[in-house]
Amino acid sequence: MKRDVFQAIADPTRRAILVLLTAQAMTPNALAEQFQMSRQAVSKHIRILRECEVVEQQKAGREIYYHSRLDKMKEIDRWLEQFRQHWDSRFKQLDQVLTNLKAKQNET
Amino acid sequence: MKRDVFQAIADPTRRAILVLLTAQAMTPNALAEQFQMSRQAVSKHIRILRECEVVEQQKAGREIYYHSRLDKMKEIDRWLEQFRQHWDSRFKQLDQVLTNLKAKQNET
DNA sequence: TAAACCTGCAACTAAATGGTTGCGTATATC
């Protein structure tokens, strides 16, 4: 099994959960209320998010608060860096335009 | 079916393909040589990448060159923005540290 | 102590994923 940040953000529900848990720590129950989904379904997403190490627990009595780990989100940022090098370059942008033009000429 | 950038980058093989296709346009055959995988397997990944609109075709005789669409990668960058706001803030970073401390105190 | 609540985990199901092999089609070469 993979279990990395990229798998964590692959699902739209998990992305929404991550956004919420970045704004503030929340319990599974509170999260489930935000979605049209059972508590257990949310719980399974949280489990995956935990395995991907993008969220952390914080127990408070019988409740468990979860919050996101921003350092893991930075991994995505670092991976994007190699693409940013290309879209930051004006030369490459021009190159892209020319490539698109050629592609259009040869379209199916 | 979802078919968005986030699904495109969920698979490690597809991420590798995307990196290669950003450096230079390549044919499916050329890509397959880079991985321990059949041409058809690569083809299936390319199909998904096309459905996610992160790569484009460019026919050249009986060969088809693929290249990445950097504008789609920017979508990830834009989504990351909401997290970047948090990790750029010193206050939030401190907040994170305190939250971690509290979490450690209450660990299982 | 008993009852109510919050949660995680196991079992199950339907659908999607990632891979395979085989085939049809279009292009290039002889």
Next chain:
DNA sequence: GATATACGCAACCATTTAGTTGCAGGTTTA
């Protein structure tokens, strides 16, 4: 025209996913 090559697509298979329901354990409260 015949043959070889490059590719996409369909069928198939094993595994994973995303959801469900049901249950057990710990915490709070009466």
